[in-house]
Amino acid sequence: MAETIHPFIRALEQYDVLNEAERAALTALPLQIRIFGKNAEIVREGSRPTHSCLLLEGFAARAQVLSDGRRQITNLHIPGDFVDLHGLLIKRMDHSVIAFVDCKMAFVPHDAVRALIDEHRHLSRLFWLTTLVDAAIDRAWITSLGRRPAIDHLAHLLCELYVRLRGRGLVSGNSFAFGATQTELGDVLGMSTVHVNRTLQDLRKLGLVEWEGGRVTIIDFERLAERAEFDPAYLNQWIEAR
Amino acid sequence: MAETIHPFIRALEQYDVLNEAERAALTALPLQIRIFGKNAEIVREGSRPTHSCLLLEGFAARAQVLSDGRRQITNLHIPGDFVDLHGLLIKRMDHSVIAFVDCKMAFVPHDAVRALIDEHRHLSRLFWLTTLVDAAIDRAWITSLGRRPAIDHLAHLLCELYVRLRGRGLVSGNSFAFGATQTELGDVLGMSTVHVNRTLQDLRKLGLVEWEGGRVTIIDFERLAERAEFDPAYLNQWIEAR
DNA sequence: TCGGAGCACTCACATATGTTAAACCAGAAG
DNA sequence: CTTCTGGTTTAACATATGTGAGTGCTCCGA
Numbered sequence: 114m115a116e117t118i119h120p121f122i123r124a125l126e127q128y129d130v131l132n133e134a135e136r137a138a139l140t141a142l143p144l145q146i147r148i149f150g151k152n153a154e155i156v157r158e159g160s161r162p163t164h165s166c167l168l169l170e171g172f173a174a175r176a177q178v179l180s181d182g183r184r185q186i187t188n189l190h191i192p193g194d195f196v197d198l199h200g201l202l203i204k205r206m207d208h209s210v211i212a213f214v215d216c217k218m219a220f221v222p223h224d225a226v227r228a229l230i231d232e233h234r235h236l237s238r239l240f241w242l243t244t245l246v247d248a249a250i251d252r253a254w255i256t257s258l259g260r261r262p263a264i265d266h267l268a269h270l271l272c273e274l275y276v277r278l279r280g281r282g283l284v285s286g287n288s289f290a291f292g293a294t295q296t297e298l299g300d301v302l303g304m305s306t307v308h309v310n311r312t313l314q315d316l317r318k319l320g321l322v323e324w325e326g327g328r329v330t331i332i333d334f335e336r337l338a339e340r341a342e343f344d345p346a347y348l349n350q351w352i353e354a355r
Numbered sequence: 356m357a358e359t360i361h362p363f364i365r366a367l368e369q370y371d372v373l374n375e376a377e378r379a380a381l382t383a384l385p386l387q388i389r390i391f392g393k394n395a396e397i398v399r400e401g402s403r404p405t406h407s408c409l410l411l412e413g414f415a416a417r418a419q420v421l422s423d424g425r426r427q428i429t430n431l432h433i434p435g436d437f438v439d440l441h442g443l444l445i446k447r448m449d450h451s452v453i454a455f456v457d458c459k460m461a462f463v464p465h466d467a468v469r470a471l472i473d474e475h476r477h478l479s480r481l482f483w484l485t486t487l488v489d490a491a492i493d494r495a496w497i498t499s500l501g502r503r504p505a506i507d508h509l510a511h512l513l514c515e516l517y518v519r520l521r522g523r524g525l526v527s528g529n530s531f532a533f534g535a536t537q538t539e540l541g542d543v544l545g546m547s548t549v550h551v552n553r554t555l556q557d558l559r560k561l562g563l564v565e566w567e568g569g570r571v572t573i574i575d576f577e578r579l580a581e582r583a584e585f586d587p588a589y590l591n592q593w594i595e596a597r
Numbered sequence: 598t599c600g601g602a603g604c605a606c607t608c609a610c611a612t613a614t615g616t617t618a619a620a621c622c623a624g625a626a627g
Numbered sequence: 628c629t630t631c632t633g634g635t636t637t638a639a640c641a642t643a644t645g646t647g648a649g650t651g652c653t654c655c656g657a
């Protein structure tokens with residue numbers, strides 16, 4: 114079990130040190146592991162979850178679907194993220210959580226989470242913090258969607274993913290796994306498949322990024338970040354007492 | 356003092372009942388009241404606040420500014436919102452908070468907030484919930500920005516504001532005060548001033564909305580909500596134990 | 598070996614939205 | 628009453644992005 118929850122503990126430790134009691138309490142959480150194939154629905158919009166889920170492997174996404182079937186992904190989650198902590202307090206899901214690629218999830222009963230945060234004030238603040246970092250990411254997405262041209266928007270997203278994944282030890286060299294199709298990436302960026310393709314090729318031509326075989330390679334992070342005006346500070350990945 | 360913080364207590368009571376001790380503790384919070392003129396900066400991007408601020412009158416906004424001076428507003432806050440609760444946990448501001456119109460703010464030292472939530476577990480969950488509702492609003496904005504045409508986007512925003520303000524008793528008849536310029540509205544919607552103007556006129560021609568003299572009138576909420584696919588559930592404005 | 602089935606990629610074209618500039622209007626200030 | 632100022636509105640035009648319909652590649656299963 115200790116091994117199972119490890120990515121999550123590691124994620125929390127990006128934000129603040131944990132003591133032994135806290136680490137033990139996290140390790141003792143009752144987990145139910147489930148595997149979801151790509152595009153499977155993990156939590157349904159409109160439902161009232163009794164468990165929170167955290168992501169161990171893969172990418173999960175929050176998605177909102179319009180009546181004509183088009184959809185927008187509002188957050189991307191990476192291993193170690195407590196994806197559906199929201200469901201603990203927000204009773205009715207305003208979005209669904211889907212497996213963006215094949216995912217390994219751990220489900221924790223809300224009661225267990227509630228007991229944990231009642232017992233461990235410090236963990237409760239850390240959990241809260243993780244939802245605030247999610248919100249900071251949302252704000253960056255809003256700014257990209259509202260004010261950045263497609264190429265800068267994509268560049269910003271790739272910078273974000275690169276830094277977040279690196280923080281979890283999921284970047285090797287300067288590349289990371291990203292098994293999405295261009296249509297799915299369009300759902301993240303709020304653009305059409307065709308335009309994703311064009312934009313991607315622009316980034317390639319500039320020698321900033323490679324993407325093939327389900328791996329993204331950041332060729333020149335410096336220039337990519339500069340073009341996107343990407344400042345990693347909002348990801349809050351440094352340890353500081355809460 | 357009791358009167359001063361009243362809008363905030365009222366806001367919390369949208370989400371759950373408060374007991375006397377909680378109400379008393381909130382009333383006892385040490386507040387420093389400050390007035391900000393329109394467009395004044397309340398919290399600066401990059402700063403490390405020592406106080407959290409809550410909004411008593413007016414509209415406040417979170418804004419991110421690009422290097423060329425264009426800006427995107429990522430959240431709008433209404434009276435009763437604990438605008439900068441984030442600053443308690445997120446140490447460095449990734450955005451600024453500005454007075455969208457003239458604002459009356461109350462500042463509370465972080466220490467006092469920390470003491471309050473350490474003492475009152477239930478309040479701490481409610482505070483957390485308010486930040487999660489903010490995040491739900493962010494998600495709706497992302498979906499609007501990514502997938503809705505301008506007119507639906509604007510319609511959705513107006514529905515959101517209408518419902519939120521109504522929950523705080525700030526709608527009279529079917530109209531509410533909204534003292535922004537079209538350029539400022541463009542910063543919210545991520546569009547140019549000219550296009551805001553066009554879009555507004557489209558809504559007017561459809562007989563859905565009026566906007567003049569700093570007041571927005573929702574002529575036909577039903578049809579407006581339908582066109583925007585607006586579902587108020589994400590605003591979580593019903594009382595439920597946390 | 599063949600025939601899907603996805604997916605990346607292209608092309609031609611449509612359309613939403615941005616840009617620049619100017620006219621117009623109302624209220625504030627002198 | 629006049630002038631100034633900020634805001635709204637209109638117009639003409641530029642551009643980013645969407646749409647619909649392909650082509651061709653690669654993998655995979657029959």
